[in-house]
Amino acid sequence: xxxxxxxxxxxxxxxxxxxxxxxxxxxxxxxxxxxxxxxxxxxxxxxxxxxxxxxxxxxxxxxxxxxxxxxxxxxxxxxxxxxxxxxxxxxxxxxxxxxxxxxxxxxxxxxxxxxxxxxxxxxxxxxxxxxxxxxxxxxxxxxxxxxx
Numbered sequence: 326x327x328x329x330x331x332x333x334x335x336x337x338x339x340x341x342x343x344x345x346x347x348x349x350x351x352x353x354x355x356x357x358x359x360x361x362x363x364x365x366x367x368x369x370x371x372x373x374x375x376x377x378x379x380x381x382x383x384x385x386x387x388x389x390x391x392x393x394x395x396x397x398x399x400x401x402x403x404x405x406x407x408x409x410x411x412x413x414x415x416x417x418x419x420x421x422x423x424x425x426x427x428x429x430x431x432x433x434x435x436x437x438x439x440x441x442x443x444x445x446x447x448x449x450x451x452x453x454x455x456x457x458x459x460x461x462x463x464x465x466x467x468x469x470x471x472x473x
Contacts, residue, residue, distance in 0.1 A: 330355040366393060371401045378402050421446040422471055439463075443471050 328350035339349035388395035443452040457463040
C-alpha cells in the first residue's frame with residue numbers, strides 16, 4: 326500500500342481509528358488509512374450460480390467456472406433456499422401425477438429391479454418412489470402411497 330502523499334511504499338502500522346488500520350509513511354511521516362474494497366460478488370454472478378446448480382452442476386464445478394470458492398457457491402445457494410423456503414409448496418393442490426419407471430440390474434441379471442418415481446407434474450414436487458419387481462402387489466402398494 327502506497328502513501329497517498331508521496332506514493333512511497335514504505336509504511337508501518339500506526340494504530341487503529343474507527344475500526345480501520347492506520348499507517349504512517351516512513352518517508353514523509355504522513356498518517357493515512359486504506360479503504361478496503363468490497364469482496365462481495367455481484368448479484369448476477371450469484372444468480373448464474375443458482376442457474377448452474379439447478380441444471381445439475383456441483384458446487385466445486387460451479388466455483389471453477391465462476392472463479393470463486395465452492396464454499397461461497399454453497400452459501401449463495403443456501404441463502405436463495407432460505408428466501409424461497411417461506412413459499413410452502415405443500416399448500417398447492419396436486420392436479421396431475423406423472424409416474425416414471427426405470428429398470429436396472431444390480432450386480433447380475435438375476436438381481437433385476439424396477440424403480441418407479443411419482444412426481445407432481447405442475448408443482449414439480451417429488452411425491453414418492455418404490456424399488457421392487459413388476460408384480461401387481463408392488464404397483465398397488467405404490468399407488469396407495471400416491472393416492473393418500
